[in-house]
Amino acid sequence: MNNHDQPKAVIVIFGATGDLAKRKLFPSIYKLFQNGRIGHDFAVVGVARRPWTNDIFREKVCESIANAGAPEEVCDAFTSHFYYQPFDVQDESSYQALDGLLHELEGRYETGGNRMFYLAMAPEFFGPVANNLEAHGLKDTDGWTRLVIEKPFGHDLSSAIALNEDIRSAFAEDEIYRIDHYLGKEMVQNIEVIRFANGIFEHLWNNRFISNIQVTSSETVGVEDRARYYDTAGANRDMVQNHMLQMVALLAMEPPIKLTTDEIRSEKVKVLRALRPIDAEAVGDYFVRGQYGPGEVDDAMVPGYAEELGQASDTETYVAAKLMIDNYRWAGVPFYIRTGKRMKAKVTKIVVEFKDIPMNLYYADGNAQHPNLLVITIHPNEGVTLHLNAKKPGTKPEAKPIQLAYTHDAENAINTPEAYEKLLYDCMLGDMTNFTHWDEVALSWAFIDSVSAAWHENGAEFPNYPAGSMGPEAANQLLEADGFHWWHVTGKEEK
Ligand code: BG6
Numbered sequence: 001m002n003n004h005d006q007p008k009a010v011i012v013i014f015g016a017t018g019d020l021a022k023r024k025l026f027p028s029i030y031k032l033f034q035n036g037r038i039g040h041d042f043a044v045v046g047v048a049r050r051p052w053t054n055d056i057f058r059e060k061v062c063e064s065i066a067n068a069g070a071p072e073e074v075c076d077a078f079t080s081h082f083y084y085q086p087f088d089v090q091d092e093s094s095y096q097a098l099d100g101l102l103h104e105l106e107g108r109y110e111t112g113g114n115r116m117f118y119l120a121m122a123p124e125f126f127g128p129v130a131n132n133l134e135a136h137g138l139k140d141t142d143g144w145t146r147l148v149i150e151k152p153f154g155h156d157l158s159s160a161i162a163l164n165e166d167i168r169s170a171f172a173e174d175e176i177y178r179i180d181h182y183l184g185k186e187m188v189q190n191i192e193v194i195r196f197a198n199g200i201f202e203h204l205w206n207n208r209f210i211s212n213i214q215v216t217s218s219e220t221v222g223v224e225d226r227a228r229y230y231d232t233a234g235a236n237r238d239m240v241q242n243h244m245l246q247m248v249a250l251l252a253m254e255p256p257i258k259l260t261t262d263e264i265r266s267e268k269v270k271v272l273r274a275l276r277p278i279d280a281e282a283v284g285d286y287f288v289r290g291q292y293g294p295g296e297v298d299d300a301m302v303p304g305y306a307e308e309l310g311q312a313s314d315t316e317t318y319v320a321a322k323l324m325i326d327n328y329r330w331a332g333v334p335f336y337i338r339t340g341k342r343m344k345a346k347v348t349k350i351v352v353e354f355k356d357i358p359m360n361l362y363y364a365d366g367n368a369q370h371p372n373l374l375v376i377t378i379h380p381n382e383g384v385t386l387h388l389n390a391k392k393p394g395t396k397p398e399a400k401p402i403q404l405a406y407t408h409d410a411e412n413a414i415n416t417p418e419a420y421e422k423l424l425y426d427c428m429l430g431d432m433t434n435f436t437h438w439d440e441v442a443l444s445w446a447f448i449d450s451v452s453a454a455w456h457e458n459g460a461e462f463p464n465y466p467a468g469s470m471g472p473e474a475a476n477q478l479l480e481a482d483g484f485h486w487w488h489v490t491g492k493e494e495k
Contacts, residue, residue, distance in 0.1 A: 180436050240319050
């Protein structure tokens, strides 16, 4: 199937009354419809516990796409493709009724029996729903059947293995699309293009020329209404195990021999396999955890995590880490990552710091040497900036740092739905490249489990960073111990 084809399918969204469906999925399906990626041969069935009707459901979908900028007049035509069925995941008759509805819609929209089951629901239902779908014949169609699942995919390696075995008894690995929405982001996808389409970078992309790589994903929001889930997860499971390690894998992988799903995944897996395991005793040398106390974010005072939660907690809302990839290309090059809630700014950025030239002939401001940096900005702008040194105008042989920049705005509101839009479309086309393979999930859990275990053993001294800062002081020391420092990513002083 080539990219100009309009895939046909019925998309069944479990958890259709929830936040993810409203904020991400409906607007993404709308965009696919609006830009002609999908034609008229599609239907969406929302299932959830609430006793909604088609009309109520369509109204909610209208509201959701209006918030994403859809004009009022398109609403009826678009939402006429949407159907709702009240559903009890434990109840056999719910599955039978759903199968009946799907057959009817497959006749009406000529979707060839292609069914996407999107599980936007609590993870304890992933296994039971997958097995019930199979047991009640919902996979017996003339077309493809695919299961899309959101994170968290387990809580640690052993729960992830159990969950995977459960799902795999009903769906094959090549029918399972594990979402990591960072892989749908424009600039995350651009990492491979920047690397593999530019000789000036790829030739230097190794431990001879790069001193360190820094990946930041900071957020200003707190845990909001997700405290119940978040307090059992923490930043390490919520962000590092998936999004942060995926970005590191894309930055560190070898060029694939072809741009196929298997080749790309296999290179990413090799990076995860080469991650230096962290022993319990060494956790403090590689990982820093933090939790925010009260502070000021965007000119407003906000409470600390414990106050928001209503009790003291050892859950980390911030992680900084030094990852070492023990292979030929990266031996000795630290990959520093940091992510946290209630930080100074919402920024997702990668800074690649190149080694200094052997001798500095041209002194720049204050005699400082300015290393070359390649900065890939994922949010709030999308772009690439190369930091170079050039002659300072005048008569003296002095250099000054200059920047070559390419950026375009990606407003908060459109950035993530766009990622979901791409991922939904890829799933309909059967392209699994930007979904996480089980091997990647397992290796990522294995890597962070030892850190979680060590942290669990030793209580934390929280809070240790004020809301509105860039994290605990220990995160600065992590780099200083190696002779580096975090590059500013917020555009303002970061302490
Ligand atoms: C999610 C995490 O996976 O990613 C959230 O569960 C986090 O806690 C979110 O806020 C961040 O995504 P983005 O696209 O806003 O950087």
